[in-house]
Amino acid sequence: MTEFTQDDIMFKPGLMKGQRILITGGGTGLGKVMAEACVLLGADVVIWGRRGEVVKAAAQELTDAHGGLAGGRCTGMAVDIRVPEAIHDAMDEVWAGGPLTGLVNNAAGNFISRTEDLSPRAFDAIANIVFRGSFFVTLDAGKRWLAEGRHASVISILTTWVWHGGPFTVPSAMSKAGLNVMTQSLAVEWGNRGIRFNAIAPGPFPTEGAWARLNPGSTEATGGARPKADPGIPLGRNGEMRELANLAVYLLDPGSAYVNGQTIAIDGGGHLQGGGGFTRLAAWGDKEWEAARNSIRASNEKDRAQRTV
Ligand code: HXC
Secondary structure (H helix, E strand, C coil): CCCCCHHHCCCCCCCCCCCEEEEECCCCHHHHHHHHHHHHCCCEEEEEECCHHHHHHHHHHHHHHHCCCCCCEEEEEECCCCCHHHHHHHHHHHHHCCCCCEEEECCCCCCCCCHHHCCHHHHHHHHHHHHHHHHHHHHHHHHHHHHHCCCEEEEEECCCHHHHCCCCCHHHHHHHHHHHHHHHHHHHHCHHHCEEEEEEEECCCCCHHHHHHHCCCHHHHCCCCCCCCCCCCCCCCCCCHHHHHHHHHHHHCHHHCCCCCCEEEECCCHHHHHCCCCHHHHHCCHHHHHHHHHHHHHHHHHHHHCCCC
């Protein structure tokens, strides 16, 4: 299912014609939403994901819905960004179709857990995607841009926990904080060669992948409908997908060329009011954590069965 018509997007039709954007984790959730806005505005978009069928079906859907006069289109590739060699080979293939003008580090893994319950493998399951994977993708594309003297815009999808910590999501909070520092560091190191780095820190934009692991049971409880807003959000609602997509397009486009090294929160002011994280889970006991773990495990199993890389 697609999300947008041109009326949802605040930019003129064809804005992104001539741009070529890679979005990791682009087959579902926020990645797909950002891909959709770019295709709608005429960009040539490549989406990567571990589930080959899912990513290819999403690419076809976006091209069918929005490829058209502006020339937008989307290609899906099965790529596991935990494997640096796989990134390199896939990037060769991307470049063979034309150099990228932008990259969105969106792929992530996360689940709520008491930190004392995490094994080394559990930490790696998150950090290998978010921290290492995003860096290796950035490095592989970056080397090509530098060697060819090309300008580009890189955005990373973080969370507001990069500023005040993320209790019960420590591997994710640590990994995304690392990407926040990568954003600031490379904005300076590569900025003088035309490669910009910015980040988006979204508050609650409910998606199936995240909510199954961060609010286990919540999507079943709402019959699959998008959940209600956290009372800790000053604006009293969750984010709308078009709001996130508009910000991503702005940062990718040369229209924002003087914005560099910034992490922009889009959370209705939630992190200013009370952290917006999982502090409330401090009240949970063993029973609640066991139920959460079982629910997350079931989601992970379902996800793993669909992976093709
Ligand atoms: C404790 C857990 C656990 C849990 C798994 N593990 N779930 N430990 N509590 N609930 C442990 C396992 O026991 C195992 O360790 C290790 O983690 C690896 O588990 P696997 O199931 O084999 O991992 P894997 O197949 O790699 O999948 C895990 C995953 C997966 C990476 C988290 O869910 C995934 O790929 N998710 C992608 C989609 C996603 O998570 N999206 C949400 C992103 S939201 P042992 O030692 O037992 O072997 C986000 C920020 C949102 O990033 C911010 C919102 C405000």
